[in-house]
Amino acid sequence: MTxxxxxxxxxxxxxxxxRELLEEHLTALGHQTxxxxxxxxxxxxIEPAPPDLILTDxxxxxxxxxELCARIKLDPRLQLIPVVILTAVADLDARVAGLAAGADDxxxxxxxxxxxxxxxxxxxxxxxxxxxxxxxxxxxTSLGMTIEARDPYTAGHCxxxxxxxxxxxxxxxxxxxxxxxxxxxxxxxxxxxVAVPDAVLLKPGPLDADELARIRLxxxxxxxxxxxxxxxxxVRPIIRHHHExxxxxxxxxxxxxxxxxxxxxx
Numbered sequence: 001m002t003x004x005x006x007x008x009x010x011x012x013x014x015x016x017x018x019r020e021l022l023e024e025h026l027t028a029l030g031h032q033t034x035x036x037x038x039x040x041x042x043x044x045x046i047e048p049a050p051p052d053l054i055l056t057d058x059x060x061x062x063x064x065x066x067e068l069c070a071r072i073k074l075d076p077r078l079q080l081i082p083v084v085i086l087t088a089v090a091d092l093d094a095r096v097a098g099l100a101a102g103a104d105d106x107x108x109x110x111x112x113x114x115x116x117x118x119x120x121x122x123x124x125x126x127x128x129x130x131x132x133x134x135x136x137x138x139x140x141t142s143l144g145m146t147i148e149a150r151d152p153y154t155a156g157h158c159x160x161x162x163x164x165x166x167x168x169x170x171x172x173x174x175x176x177x178x179x180x181x182x183x184x185x186x187x188x189x190x191x192x193x194v195a196v197p198d199a200v201l202l203k204p205g206p207l208d209a210d211e212l213a214r215i216r217l218x219x220x221x222x223x224x225x226x227x228x229x230x231x232x233x234x235v236r237p238i239i240r241h242h243h244e245x246x247x248x249x250x251x252x253x254x255x256x257x258x259x260x261x262x263x264x265x266x
Contacts, residue, residue: 006030006031006032007031007032007052007053007124007127008031008032008033008034008049008051008052008053009026009031009032009033009034009051009052009053009054009055009120010033010034010035010036010042010045010046010051010053010054010055011023011026011033011034011035011036011055011056012035012036012037012038012039012041012042012054012055012056012057012060012065012068013035013037013055013056013057013060013086014037014038014057014059014060014061015057016037018057018109019035019037020035022035022055023035025113025116025117026120029117029120031120034051037060038060038061038062038063039056039060039062039063039064039065039067039068039071040062040063042054042056042068043068043071046072046078046081050077050078050081051081052081052082052124052127053081053082053083053084053120053123053124053127054068054069054072054081054082054083054084055084055086055107055120056068056069056083056084056085056086057085057086058085058086058087058091058094058098065085065086065098066085066094066097066098066101066103067101068083069083069085069098069101069102069103070101070102072102073101073102076176076180079102080127080130081127082104082105082123082124082126082127083102083103083104084103084104084105084106084107084119084120084123085098085103085105085106085107086106086107086108086109086111087106087107087108087109088108088109104123105119105123107119133229133230133231134231137184137229137231137232140188140191140225140226140229140232141184141187141188143191143194144158144187144188144189144190144191145158145187147190147191147193147194148190150193150198150201150202151201151202157190158186158187158189158190159186159187161186161189162182162183162184162185162186162187163186165182165183165185165186165266166179166182166183166186168266169182169263169266172266174262174266177234178234178262178263180234181234181235181238181263182238182263182266184232184235185235185238185239185242185263188222188226188232188235188239189219189222189238189239189242190218190222191218191221191222191225191226191239192217192218192219192220192221192222192223192224192225192239193218193222194221194225195217195218195221196214196215196218197214200214200215201215216243216251216252217252219239219240219241219242219243219251219252220240220252222239222240223236223237223239223240226239234263235263237261237263237264238261238263238264240252240253240264241253241255241260241261241264242264244256244260244264246260246265
């Protein structure tokens with residue numbers, strides 16, 4: 001979703017009259033809207049072309065809207081799509097189940113179209129900001145791989161490190177958030193080498209004291225480069241401390257043992 005392109009909204013509603021009303025109203029607001037009658041049909045549409053927002057009824061016949069929401073939120077590729085569940089005003093059980101499934105908002109039937117319009121606009125604005133952060137992360141990650149490509153000695157290092165770090169984190173039972181940080185850090189940990197001249201980075205012989213000091217600044221520089229990206233808050237400590245050692249002999253801060261962030265230790 002971009003500022004110039006219309007948002008893509010998927011309406012999942014088994015009542016054809018309600019579905020048509022929602023489609024017409026959202027389309028009139030400038031959104032690209034598609035309606036389906038079941039959760040299974042919704043999944044078939046979401047897989048190849050994820051929408052920017054999903055509106056789903058609770059009772060769909062077969063898989064419920066709550067179950068659909070849970071499926072979406074468990075998929076790393078889809079979990080950031082806002083899901084709004086349409087419920088009856090008094091249906092507390094559905095609201096509780098929806099919250100447990102990760103629903104982003106609820107809307108009571110019968111609904112007020114103006115209120116629905118406002119809530120949809122807010123969720124789409126948040127989705128747009130998340131998309132912008134993802135694109136920024138993508139640019140930074142590509143930069144990390146470009147820096148790696150400067151040195152033939154480290155070819156493929158980022159991909160291998162990301163893969164092995166995530167596998168080790170999974171074996172240790174870390175949560176999904178840290179696993180994501182480990183994956184990103186695999187690509188970004190040497191980002192600070194952008195400030196290291198080729199004459200130092202590619203030097204075939206031993207480094208002198210000044211050159212070594214320059215190399216040892218790259219974790220600090222890398223952490224500073226992502227300072228303004230809040231979505232990388234959990235990655236920044238891994239970047240800064242990935243050359244620390246358990247005995248305190250590493251750099252840049254000489255941390256030791258459990259003082260080293262878990263992600264950096266992994």
